[in-house]
Amino acid sequence: MSNALPNLEHYWMPFTGNRYFKKNPRMFKEASGMHYTTYDDKTVMDGVSGLWCCNAGHCHPKIVEAIQKQAETLDYATAFQLGHPTIFAMAEKLVDMAPKELTHAFFTNSGSEAVDTALKIALAYHRARGEGHRTRLIGREKGYHGVGFGGISVGGMSPNRKMFGAMLPGVDHLKHTHNLEHNAYSVGQPKWGDHLADQLTEILMLHDPSTVAAVIMEPIAGSAGVYLPPVGYLNRIREICDEHGILLILDEVITGFGRTGSNFGSDAFGVTPDIMTIAKGMTSGTVPMGGVLVKEEIYDTFMTGPEDAIEFFHGYTYSGHPLAAAAGLATLKVYEEEGLFENARKLAPVLEEEIHQIKGTKHVIDIRNFGLLGAVELNPIEGKPTARALSVFRECYDRGVLIRTTGDTIAMCPPFIATADDIRKVVHTVKESLEAIE
Numbered sequence: 001m002s003n004a005l006p007n008l009e010h011y012w013m014p015f016t017g018n019r020y021f022k023k024n025p026r027m028f029k030e031a032s033g034m035h036y037t038t039y040d041d042k043t044v045m046d047g048v049s050g051l052w053c054c055n056a057g058h059c060h061p062k063i064v065e066a067i068q069k070q071a072e073t074l075d076y077a078t079a080f081q082l083g084h085p086t087i088f089a090m091a092e093k094l095v096d097m098a099p100k101e102l103t104h105a106f107f108t109n110s111g112s113e114a115v116d117t118a119l120k121i122a123l124a125y126h127r128a129r130g131e132g133h134r135t136r137l138i139g140r141e142k143g144y145h146g147v148g149f150g151g152i153s154v155g156g157m158s159p160n161r162k163m164f165g166a167m168l169p170g171v172d173h174l175k176h177t178h179n180l181e182h183n184a185y186s187v188g189q190p191k192w193g194d195h196l197a198d199q200l201t202e203i204l205m206l207h208d209p210s211t212v213a214a215v216i217m218e219p220i221a222g223s224a225g226v227y228l229p230p231v232g233y234l235n236r237i238r239e240i241c242d243e244h245g246i247l248l249i250l251d252e253v254i255t256g257f258g259r260t261g262s263n264f265g266s267d268a269f270g271v272t273p274d275i276m277t278i279a280k281g282m283t284s285g286t287v288p289m290g291g292v293l294v295k296e297e298i299y300d301t302f303m304t305g306p307e308d309a310i311e312f313f314h315g316y317t318y319s320g321h322p323l324a325a326a327a328g329l330a331t332l333k334v335y336e337e338e339g340l341f342e343n344a345r346k347l348a349p350v351l352e353e354e355i356h357q358i359k360g361t362k363h364v365i366d367i368r369n370f371g372l373l374g375a376v377e378l379n380p381i382e383g384k385p386t387a388r389a390l391s392v393f394r395e396c397y398d399r400g401v402l403i404r405t406t407g408d409t410i411a412m413c414p415p416f417i418a419t420a421d422d423i424r425k426v427v428h429t430v431k432e433s434l435e436a437i438e
């Protein structure tokens, strides 16, 4: 493949400093297993699974083959009033893997669409049960639920919210659980902070619980910087929701599909949601796909009225797309046949041990880890938030390792095909890069 760069002018890149990128382009042209190849033929190890999604590594032959076959056989079929076999097989497989209470799958094309779909299901469910007054939604500070208007309304990252007006009405937010004084350098889940869940009761008392439809949160807040739930926190949130007939939506777009070492974060933390949102690892990042898993009772609530009437006025042209379904089904098989979640479980202690050795390196103020997720938080440069972490990103890239930054936090989440040495390489490169920057 040619090393020449294309015309960079006309593409408006998402979540990117466009002008900086176009002066300093970093482009990938190929990928295989743990590595990308850049347009100028350098090899870069993927320490972040693409964008928390390529859990089976890149261009896995079985997934590639399934996509190719599907493209030749059935390229597209609408999911409105019609079907194709692969998507039903995918739904069955997902339900098989999920906590047993979640029995039905709705398909979207991204995590953002999954979140907006989940919020709509929650509102419509209450209305169908005769509790249409339950309209409020509760999210959490530092939550990331994608970029749809629903997702940014319940999300808690101010840069993603501030430019876009008033967003959805009737949304409130819990405090986040990040606390350097009490939780810095926790190995795995922090022990301090379960009491923060009780703030949910305070919010409910303010609005009256009967006005609240759902609480949404990530089991581990990923995109904002890998913030772990304190021991007992999610269980307490679950209890409070149950006390008041409020649905709990767990957004497992990152924590799903083995990232925690279990099938889903809800398995790892022992908390079953009423609704779960998924995406990313669902197809190992190969074809866009998201989904919403719901409890039997929620599905059944919609299944009333004449049998041929539409029960839920919602869906996307590409819901259950054949290529995504084929990619998803092949991905879930690869996870199973190659024991990749087991590998993630085995590698988690390696990441834990290595990453906590970064403590004491200059600029570092916190280290967090769980499963194959790790984060190193840095002291920001005064007046230049995010600049220090970006320097580490560039330094790591030049040293041949891809990591991710958010704010002044560096995140690592390698594919599950990694070896222990790969994990060590990613973490050591972060350490060396920290030592090299100001």
Ligand SMILES: Cc1ncc(COP(=O)(O)O)c(C=O)c1O
Pocket (backbone or CB within 6 Å): 109, 110, 111, 112, 113, 115, 144, 145, 146, 147, 218, 222, 223, 251, 252, 253, 254, 279, 280, 290
């Ligand atoms: C927890 C969570 N929810 C939703 C999303 C949005 O997913 P997408 O970018 O596929 O729309 C993300 C993406 O990182 C996420 O981490």
